[in-house]
Amino acid sequence: MVVAACAAVAAPLWWPFAPAATLAAGHQNGSPRLVAVIADLHMGLGRDEAGEWRVEEDFRWGDEFALFLEALDAEGGGAADLVLNGDTFELDRLAGERCAVDDPALGCTAPEALARLERVLAVHADTVDALAAFASSGANRLFLVPGEHDAALLFPAVARRVERALGAPGARTAVAANGSWRSDDGRIYAEHGHQIGWRVDRFEAWPAPFVERAGQRHLTRPVQAAAVDAFFDEHEARYPVVDNFADEGAGLTHGLSAAGIDDLGDAAPALLRYVLFRMPWQQFRLDLDAGDVRPPAWDLEAVRAQGPALLVDSLPNDHRFKPLAQRAQEAGLLTALANDLDDDELVALCDYRAASRRARRRFERVLTQFDPQGPPVRECPRLPDSRGGLFDYFWRTRDLVYGGRLEAAQDGAPAAAGPIAVFVHNHTHLIDWRQRVLELTRLGRTVIVDGFSPVRNALSPVVVNGGPWQRTITPVQFGRLQAEHGLSDAELLGALRPEHLAPCYGFVQIDPYDDTPALPAIRYWRLAESGDWEMAPRCGRQPALASAGAR
Template sequence: MRKLLIRLLVFAAAVLAMASAWADSDRHVVLVSDLHVGAGKVGNDWNKIEDFRWQADFDSFLGWVAARGGKGSDLVFVGDTFELWQSPTMTCTGDLSNPACKIPDCNEDDTEIGCNEQEALARLEHVIKAHADFVNSLRSFVAAGDHRVFFIPGNHDAALLFSKVQARLLAEFAGLPVTVESRGYWLSGDGEIYSDHGHQFDDLNQFDRWPAPFVDRKGITYLRKPWGENMVQQFYNQYEYVFPIVDNLSDEWTGVKFALDQASFRQTSVAIGKLFRFVLLQESIRQAFIALGEDQLPQWDRKTVRRMPTDFFLDILKPEPRLYAAASASKKSGGLVFDGASLTDNEVDAICAAKNNLAGATPCPKLSTELGAAVKGIFIGKRQMEVDYLRRVLPQVAADPRQVASVYVFGHTHSAVEPATLPLGEMKGGSVNVVHANTGAFQRVASPSQIEAILAQPKMRTKVALDLQPEDLPACYNFVWVQPYKGSPGVKLLRWSQRADGSFADSQGTCLDAN
């Protein structure tokens, strides 16, 4: 009898160990990200900073989801659904030679804090009113079948973690299965699919103490402001107003360089003077990644680096002759005086890592030959940062740390990534592999080659990239789809794109690869 009991216990343990292999779901899961539903229209025209201009296209997509919903579907918004970093009340010059914006709310000039709860609530209130059709469409979608909607907060809509802001959004869906994920992530019922926005393994956009990205000052709670939000204020608020597709290009830095390349040399010099910190750091980070694989890199004398003159930092731009010439011209005219005192530790490390790898650059002084903790993230690369992040996070959110999710879906970068196996290495449950995929942005995006193809069209030959509007870009939107499954989820990256007859259809692949 005792032996039989032992065998039963062993069998029960084996069954529990295989629980994830028996996971199943009869629901469709559709994940979209980075809609950036925002400022809306000014009169009959779109506000130039509005990214979500595609309500009719989105409605047809919701119809596709509903038609394939079967027993039910989960529509997961993987962060940055709402654009709450940009103020709908700001005013801009619209002059590329002297771009400037006035932002009356959310502590624009403070590099540490953003909106308080009331300011964030006012921004969301504007967005809801400006995009009533977006809210109505989601309400109709959920009410029409056994569908559920989940909003994961991202870095641009982290304000959803304020209780009043969250309550205001959910009031639009009273009595309906719509959820804001206050945990900062979404996990499928069987624990197999984990999704978050992806900004928490991006040093430039992560928040301390996520999902509580707050800081208190004199009894008032504010959103903490990551470096990325400062960049948005320094660049996109000013330059998107005169170059509306700047963040519809394949990645952030491509958009910036495209804008600077299209401007005249004088305008570029003015822009470099205003944006030198951003340009310097983007070039530093790009060059630092070249050094992957080095065993030992020094710990830099950050205090001395912060006291260096402007010329010390200029040589970072030498691999980009146009940017270097513009920065030099701006400095010569007095338009560029860089004070390194405000650089963070990570920013100093990125600059010094790039200089260490750049022939002819004046090197940073060193404290020791030991690799500093902050610079490790720069040199291990984005993929390894994702691996380290998932190794830490997945056991924390799993019911059993030995049985972590087998799928990770994120957004944030605006560039869709096909599903692929990501080895996480040895963990408590043994060797773990995760299928990861990036949803891309559910907005119109284009690569530089696609922009060139658009400008080559006969009707566009009198235009340059600065003239293009988001509506000129291909009507194509990426998303991730997981069909009902038994055993383990099958993940597909699809694009929702317009055909020659004007109708939409799904197909496999990324919009940046589409013709």
């Protein structure tokens, strides 16, 4: 539990940290290998009978993906490990259809999941062939990590079918049956990310999320996600990019605004919790938080006494969800949610509020989730002995959440595995913002510019999110398009298609190494202004309503 009077977050006792030069040696399958991690392809049912993309189909990029695989093969010299880090396939709500329609806690059986997988494999046969060709080239390997949308890969029969479809010599194609992936030396760890923190997509028994009903084995489903899933299922046909926002929580709030919904009724608590606990920490600048700055100690007694007002006041006045939260508060629907928050959750809300407030007060131009010039939220009340600039380290919750996840992953590692140096997660659809100020002011020092370390003032381990293999739009980019075209939320969301979004796909790359992984790098497979596809250190492109062509 987070303690209210917590002081500096230094290297925790659980972390086997040592300076980078002295970390235990490890090799990738006997020789250095390039590692690339991508995620969230969401391959679904493709086109309809008329040859048009189904509105719910997110993977429309098979041609550029095949080119990427060829480039990655060349970059790695035929010795690359490609990790598909979750949600490769859309098997849970395929075309909005669920397997167990009468029970929100039940998902598919293995035969039902296999039938869905066969449809997806047939529709995306060219992409499957491209992946198989990559895995068969040189000494390349291909690994699939299950996510919440393709958790059915944890059924052994479903995993075998995928491995057969992606067939490669030996064991060079594999589904991660334990729900995560590790490099051969244990130094690189990847999981999809839906099990991290307070996310509503968490499964209770991961990586064995199964239950027996009436003699059949079903996947379970995260019940807390039901209200969120219902919203996207209902509104995606009308607003095709509502689930292409980075972060996805922003898609929910923009979609509700576009739909003109002014009262959520009984769904309000679940949706508000979803919005509040997304917490996209990676949008903030981190260059002012070195040295001895400490986290504040929040007065949790005073915080808890605010009741539902704490939840509503955690949203700035220009947040699209705030009127809905206020309506729910007036109707008395938020009392149970406020009362059920534990101390860790209260500290998390207060930490994120403080980070958001500071970002707006110093007009951080790098923000992706809200306008830097908007009204700041108020801080939670502090205990008297933690006031002032010395207590402005607001990343405590982030460090503890990801540090705790690393601790669990390290505890589950084979005895011979070295300490995890790189932890890659995805799921949120929000890529880590490169810390360019740190990059420009490093003065010869090694600094983390892609991702962060949950260990204060350390270079290892590094936690990094490379975003989805999707075209996405941030709320700030959405606002710019609105201003440019003079459109309302409903008009712009109704007009946008995935093809209008920036032609960039993020991934995490760890270069070949002998002993210790170098710092991970976020790279992009992007369409250059010349019309050629290339690997690049930044996207450099923006969404544009006039950019969609026939595909």
